[in-house]
Amino acid sequence: MNEMDLLDFFYDELRKEGKTHDTLFISLDERAIEKLKTKLGVDVQITDLHKLADICIANEWLERTTADPHYRYLSLTEAGLQIAISYQYNSRQDQ
Secondary structure, three states: OOHHHHHHHHHHHHHHHOOOOOOOOEOOOHHHHHHHHHHHOOOOOHHHHHHHHHHHHHOOOEEEOOOOOOOOOEEEOHHHHHHHHHHHHHHHHOO
């Protein structure tokens, strides 16, 4: 699992919920881990997920919407949305 998988997860949830990038908030908790395990078919650890989130936050692809230090209520930024769309488009081209 890498940062692109995390952004792709956010984009999938965005499309599933029918929301915009600035109205969808995701907490990286056990529920998110189960969804990612199912989607990717790999074991996902919470510490690894948080490290990937930190990278995405540092690159301004995800942002914290509260002062909560526990990876709750993260949202996809406009830049992160563009990266996720590009990733999905390129993944489809490779098939």
